[in-house]
Amino acid sequence: MTVEAQPVAELPDPADFGLAVVPEDELPSELLTLVGRVHELADAVAHTEADPAELAEASAAVAALTERLGARRRDIGAMVRRQRPGGRTEYGTLANIVSGPVNPAAPPLVLERTDEGVRGEVVLNGTYQGPPGLVHGGWLAALLDEALGTAAGAAGMPGLTANLDVDYRRPTPLNAPLTVAARVTGTERRKVFVSAEIRHNGEVTAEGTAIMVRIAPIG
Numbered sequence: 001m002t003v004e005a006q007p008v009a010e011l012p013d014p015a016d017f018g019l020a021v022v023p024e025d026e027l028p029s030e031l032l033t034l035v036g037r038v039h040e041l042a043d044a045v046a047h048t049e050a051d052p053a054e055l056a057e058a059s060a061a062v063a064a065l066t067e068r069l070g071a072r073r074r075d076i077g078a079m080v081r082r083q084r085p086g087g088r089t090e091y092g093t094l095a096n097i098v099s100g101p102v103n104p105a106a107p108p109l110v111l112e113r114t115d116e117g118v119r120g121e122v123v124l125n126g127t128y129q130g131p132p133g134l135v136h137g138g139w140l141a142a143l144l145d146e147a148l149g150t151a152a153g154a155a156g157m158p159g160l161t162a163n164l165d166v167d168y169r170r171p172t173p174l175n176a177p178l179t180v181a182a183r184v185t186g187t188e189r190r191k192v193f194v195s196a197e198i199r200h201n202g203e204v205t206a207e208g209t210a211i212m213v214r215i216a217p218i219g
């Protein structure tokens with residue numbers, strides 16, 4: 001296996017993969033506010049003890065909004081382009097379930113580059129529950145997968161997860177700050193080896209490794 005220092009590389013342009021690209025600063029602030037409110041709505045719905053009449057009223061209001069907003073839909077697969085300090089450009093999937101800024105189901109996890117790889121902080125509300133009061137293990141795997149993929153992408157080697165191994169070390173609490181960090185540990189042909197962990201109060205609650213397989217632009 002070739003182990004390289006974190007390569008400093010420009011990201012490939014998603015347009016070369018045939019994907020639509022939306023500049024982050026062109027996302028209406030009203031959309032981002034709505035996304036946050038719907039995120040909170042899901043948690044409120046998941047835990048409400050409102051009476052049936054109130055629930056029926058809320059249900060009708062939500063159905064009307066769904067019809068209204070669904071009338072003009074963006075194509076699936078759009079990417080968001082972010083300009084970072086120092087002139088660096090980064091891309092992410094706009095409606096990514098873990099980190100997409102317009103996906104109300106996303107926590108969202110915001111990952112920043114570090115000297116080592118990528119790192120982010122996140123709080124998972126009650127909608128991410130698995131065992132009582134704890135984060136669902138599948139969601140921990142999703143957080144790790146996202147960080148692992150982003151670390152490979154940030155190193156200029158975006159790809160798809162071919163293999164993901166997760167170890168759950170301690171229960172991960174809901175509604176508590178978690179840190180997620182990932183880095184590239186090696187490369188071999190198209191394979192990018194990555195490792196990541198989730199911490200609460202400095203203690204690792206889940207960790208994982210993955211093999212990302214680099215993908216080639218179209219044409």
Ligand SMILES: CCCCC/C=C\C/C=C\C/C=C\C/C=C\CCCC(=O)SCCNC(=O)CCNC(=O)[C@H](O)C(C)(C)COP(=O)(O)OP(=O)(O)OC[C@H]1O[C@@H](n2cnc3c(N)ncnc32)[C@H](O)[C@@H]1OP(=O)(O)O
Nearest residue numbers: 012014017091145146149150153158160161162163189213
């Ligand atoms: C998509 C990016 C678009 C471009 C955008 C540009 C910039 C964006 C920048 C950043 C983006 C950043 C972040 C993205 C963040 C998170 C993403 C989350 C990750 C996911 O959520 S992703 C969804 C789940 N994921 C899949 O949906 C994959 C389904 N799958 C396949 O699509 C194929 O399976 C594929 C492509 C993986 C390989 O297929 P293939 O035909 O291209 O290549 P092949 O089979 O020849 O394998 C080549 C070498 O990998 C080894 N290998 C293969 N499979 C292995 C396994 N399971 N275990 C161990 N090694 C394995 C072989 O042994 C060989 O190794 P060797 O070189 O030693 O022979």
